[in-house]
Amino acid sequence: MTPGTVTIIGAGQGGFQAAISLRQNGFEGAITLIGDEPGLPYQRPPLSKVYLQDGKAEALYLRPESFFEAKRIDYLPGTRVEAIDRAAQRLTVLRDGAEKSLPYDHLILATGTRNLRPPIEGIAHACDLRTLTDAQRLREKLDQPARIAVIGGGFIGLEFAAVARKLGHEVAVIEAAPRLMARAVSQRMSDHFADLHRGWGTALHLGQPAVAVEPAGVTLADGTGVTADFVLVAAGVRPNVELAEAAGLAIDNGVKTDARLQTSDPAISALGDCASFPDPRGRGHIRLESVQAATDHARLIAKRLAKGDTDPYGALPWFWSDQGACKLQIAGYATPDAAEEEIAAGIVGRFDERGLAAIETIDNARAHMRARKLIASPEPVTRADLEEIAA
Amino acid sequence: MIKVTYVAQDGTRTNIDADEGDSVMHAAVSNDVDGIVGECGGSMMCATCHCYVDDAWAEKVGPRSAGEDDMLEGAASEVTERSRLSCQIKLTPELDGLVVHLPEEQF
Numbered sequence: 001m002t003p004g005t006v007t008i009i010g011a012g013q014g015g016f017q018a019a020i021s022l023r024q025n026g027f028e029g030a031i032t033l034i035g036d037e038p039g040l041p042y043q044r045p046p047l048s049k050v051y052l053q054d055g056k057a058e059a060l061y062l063r064p065e066s067f068f069e070a071k072r073i074d075y076l077p078g079t080r081v082e083a084i085d086r087a088a089q090r091l092t093v094l095r096d097g098a099e100k101s102l103p104y105d106h107l108i109l110a111t112g113t114r115n116l117r118p119p120i121e122g123i124a125h126a127c128d129l130r131t132l133t134d135a136q137r138l139r140e141k142l143d144q145p146a147r148i149a150v151i152g153g154g155f156i157g158l159e160f161a162a163v164a165r166k167l168g169h170e171v172a173v174i175e176a177a178p179r180l181m182a183r184a185v186s187q188r189m190s191d192h193f194a195d196l197h198r199g200w201g202t203a204l205h206l207g208q209p210a211v212a213v214e215p216a217g218v219t220l221a222d223g224t225g226v227t228a229d230f231v232l233v234a235a236g237v238r239p240n241v242e243l244a245e246a247a248g249l250a251i252d253n254g255v256k257t258d259a260r261l262q263t264s265d266p267a268i269s270a271l272g273d274c275a276s277f278p279d280p281r282g283r284g285h286i287r288l289e290s291v292q293a294a295t296d297h298a299r300l301i302a303k304r305l306a307k308g309d310t311d312p313y314g315a316l317p318w319f320w321s322d323q324g325a326c327k328l329q330i331a332g333y334a335t336p337d338a339a340e341e342e343i344a345a346g347i348v349g350r351f352d353e354r355g356l357a358a359i360e361t362i363d364n365a366r367a368h369m370r371a372r373k374l375i376a377s378p379e380p381v382t383r384a385d386l387e388e389i390a391a
Numbered sequence: 392m393i394k395v396t397y398v399a400q401d402g403t404r405t406n407i408d409a410d411e412g413d414s415v416m417h418a419a420v421s422n423d424v425d426g427i428v429g430e431c432g433g434s435m436m437c438a439t440c441h442c443y444v445d446d447a448w449a450e451k452v453g454p455r456s457a458g459e460d461d462m463l464e465g466a467a468s469e470v471t472e473r474s475r476l477s478c479q480i481k482l483t484p485e486l487d488g489l490v491v492h493l494p495e496e497q498f
Contacts, residue, residue, distance in 0.1 A: 043432045067423050295430055320436050366461035
């Protein structure tokens, strides 16, 4: 049965896509989109790349204000959801200091993630790069020459480091793990990017966790001091599951869903960075931090709600990271313990007990698109298929 | 302002005024032109901003950018010699009046 009112908590790219996809699929009921940040829904990926350089906030907005009225989407920015009452199917929200109660027939949790703050002394003084407001603050700091320490050698930290170096700042990246982007890419890719960043003049401190942030900089576990005028912490994220947990929904490294992205309550779905869902390629429950997963999840949920479609989620994950002029593209999803094999120069395959899990490429859109097709295909992968990717 | 016309499969024409330097993809999305998605925001990752440049404009628009051919392999609708990723077409004064046609689907 089609619900009358769909309420979406979270106005990031996934929550926004759910609203638009509901209308595109002919949903005629009421749609409420709740965001805790001010302003219009915006794209996050450019915040650590283009936006830091051009500062064009208007280029980030997903749609103009008029869109929401035209599509009859009740968009509530600056609004915090305090509680979900599943029995009454109502939310308690806080807006402009006043509490309100909002009904729902179906609820979509698109609450995303928040930055992880490792237990480092003085870390409260470090900057974040998660929201447009964070990025605006960083841009102001980049106005004058600075020595910058980045805690965290993942995608965001490295994308920021590349921009900051390009702008002429002195940059050091501090990573507790022995290699860069260790959660996301192979050793070979880590090494490749370590060489690139060093070549750009960035100091890398690998395998050394930061233990203190002070006005003069950062102290590492081995006592090394990294001088810095300001510190960015980009040390990973945590899914925002507290609302769901308090409402008694199943949680498993995210809000746990079935293959149709329905939570343990059939009146509630979850999507994007906060959702833990069954991997269509049989690798257990996974949680992905990507625009692709968030928007593909949103489309599936919208089709289910608007049209009663019962298809399980099957989209192939893909990821990218622009660091300096170098573009890393990943087709598929591999866990950090996946084995690696160099298929050709700049092309690395990741393998686990189920076979080919992901293919990483550098500045090679052709190989990337071929990899997507290969991994999405149900046929077993042969050596010839792998060679074809690089051909 | 630079005028751009998007022609849908059913012949519906949407005319918009875009800023110089904007991309054909972003101009479409920010004016809510159905049929252009631009999921990756112009990062050349998704091929969901596929469009066909009108014959009369092919020369002025110029050739595909590096890597664009490869990404177009992932486009949902038929790729022809007029196919472009609209995120890769930047609007200049020479393109005032540009006409592009929209594909059947982007997914």
